[in-house]
Amino acid sequence: VKSESDIVIIGAGIWGLSTAYHLAREQTGRSIVVVERNAAVADETTRQAAGQIGQLRSDPLMVSAVGYTLDLLAGFKEATGHDPSLTRTGSLHLAQRDERMASFEVQLAHAGAFGIEAQIADGALIEKLAPAIRQQAIVGALYVPGDGYVDARACAQAYGRAAQDLGVEIILNAEVTDLEISNDSVSCVETSAGSIATQCVVAAAGPWAGRIAAMAGLTLPMQPIRLQQARTAPDPGMPAHHPVVRIPDQSCYLRPEEGGYLFGTFDADPMAIDPREKPANFATGDIKPEEKIIAEARQRLASVFPVLNQLDIAQFRQGMITCTPDAGYVVGPTPCIEGLWIATGCGGMGIAGSGSIGRWLSDGILKGGCTDDVSPFAPPRFKGRDPDLLREECRHVYSNYYALNSVTYSLG
Ligand SMILES: Cc1cc2nc3c(=O)[nH]c(=O)nc-3n(C[C@H](O)[C@H](O)[C@H](O)COP(=O)(O)OP(=O)(O)OC[C@H]3O[C@@H](n4cnc5c(N)ncnc54)[C@H](O)[C@@H]3O)c2cc1C
Structure with missing residues (x-):
């Protein structure tokens, strides 16, 4: 792998690839690499998805997240040449x-x-x-x-190809094994294919994001189910x-x-599943x-x-969807470690919001903030929550996904 990069995205699922595309689209001249442990992109959660994109949401922020994604995908082929x-x-x-x-x-x-x-x-x-x-x-x-709806893998591939056209490098067969932190800032990503010095990392590893966060001594308010x-x-x-x-x-x-x-x-x-307790190659x-x-x-x-x-x-x-106690995404910077950004907690709505995830992260990293207030999705929320309680709260959110008055599907 190359020895340094301005931005390193961990995970070539739909969130990592949308983020790469949105960052590259700004044409700031920064180098961007996506590191993926698999031999192909979008071969884990994204590949399994039904890819449904529904606009009716109880949370106005999610309405906006899905609305932007639909508009983006509707014009994507014309804008990039790649069909989502x-x-x-x-x-x-x-x-x-x-x-x-x-x-x-x-x-x-x-x-x-x-x-x-x-x-x-x-x-x-x-x-x-x-x-x-x-x-x-x-x-x-x-x-x-x-x-x-989309074929979620094809959609992710379209984000990825559009990102590559704009100069993003996608490195396959490279598993991230450690993060180096110096003076409370990210300094290097260790992979099975070599080290990449960087000051900005986006952990977009889906259900495995907890493993990446643990490399930096962090826990996330997220439970794969x-x-x-x-x-x-x-x-x-x-x-x-x-x-x-x-x-x-x-x-x-x-x-x-x-x-x-x-x-x-x-x-x-x-069934709750914790990839942190599984072998590293659990897929x-x-x-x-x-x-x-x-x-x-x-x-x-x-x-x-x-x-x-x-x-x-x-x-x-x-597959596994990554659930949170409040059914909100886990997206944004980590306050204790400069340069480390998190993107997980899709709640089964990760295809529908994929465009906005990329836009929010790109705006946050390049511009210091975005037009939507995404603070409800801040990674440190529920800090210190008992892990057993958090798991049960997430299971409750999941099993009540379509309940009347649920946070995930309260149509009215
Ligand atoms: C059965 C099912 C149905 C679904 N239906 C829908 C739907 O209809 N609509 C909707 O919006 N959403 C749906 N979802 C949710 C959707 O699939 C997810 O929100 C989305 O795919 C999440 O993408 P991601 O990029 O975060 O994760 P992933 O696609 O899992 O990508 C993470 C990537 O990180 C890589 N990775 C992990 N660890 C490392 C490491 N150490 N080093 C390098 N790379 C690493 C993985 O190999 C993987 O490629 C569904 C999910 C499932 C399981």
Whole structure:
């Protein structure tokens, strides 16, 4: 590897690559490298994602984070020549009880205030968008036509290629093994391929960010938790314009992929995983699917999508989302170590907010701040929290992801 760089980004997932792109786009002449332990970019959490980009959020900061990302991705190919694979067929939120529908109606007003187009979907619209829905199983639906999804790996690759076009170097097969800190400032990144002297490091290592932080003697308010999905065999009856569908009363979501249905579930008793307690080479591929959880989710979903009972499972796909007690990202500088920036705690919304993560970090590093107030995402929050308590708080956030009045999905 090169022996020095102005900025070193650890991790070539979607957050590291978006950050590299945004930093390089400013054309400040600073040298930027991304170091990735794998042989390919975006091969861990990012590769597993459903890539759904939903605009309706309870937190105005997240509304803005997703809004910027959608705008960026919509114009990305034209701006950079690289296709982030955005499909914008909207999203349907299904209500199976009256309280849920009431919350959608409140959200409709919020959407208007944020300038997000949304409408209550009638039976004819639902039939046109997603004919496999058994409408007797729902009491109503909210439709957000501007929502969409990406192939998350392709999207990350597009950020990465655009960054490389602007001079960023992506170094593969280089595992960060240590950080050197001198006088409370970052001075060097040690990797399996050599040392890189630097005064600015962005730790964008996803679920492994805790390991990187530990190299600097820090702990982060973040807990990786397993999230599971499965894709069915193709359904010949699925229209090409099928939207993302969220079925919060079943704690599930679903979207089209390769002609089948990719569905995921936030299970009630989720598995917390701590990569700091695993061997250094612990990877997403080591996380095995718990087929019982998927089978139960499919059973619940089949009450709304009976076709699921007739389709084989073509693929199980699982990974870790990094949860926090307040469902906020962990993004920003570390106050005790000059030059060390953190980006983790995606909360299952890391693709949707990927553009803003890169912009916030780039503005913070190059300009000393950004137009959004991202202080609610500051890495030192929950400092000193008992680790067992923090883990349970994160599991609670995860298992209540789609609950009425949840921080993650309180549509109303
Ligand atoms: C099943 C599932 C479904 C999801 N669905 C959605 C969705 O629909 N919408 C949405 O917005 N989000 C979704 N997410 C969340 C999304 O995948 C994440 O928010 C996003 O991928 C996080 O990207 P990242 O770059 O932070 O992490 P990662 O993609 O994990 O990247 C981190 C990188 O750091 C590297 N690394 C780690 N340690 C080191 C080291 N020591 N040295 C060098 N490199 C290192 C890793 O190899 C990896 O490449 C989903 C996640 C899962 C698991």
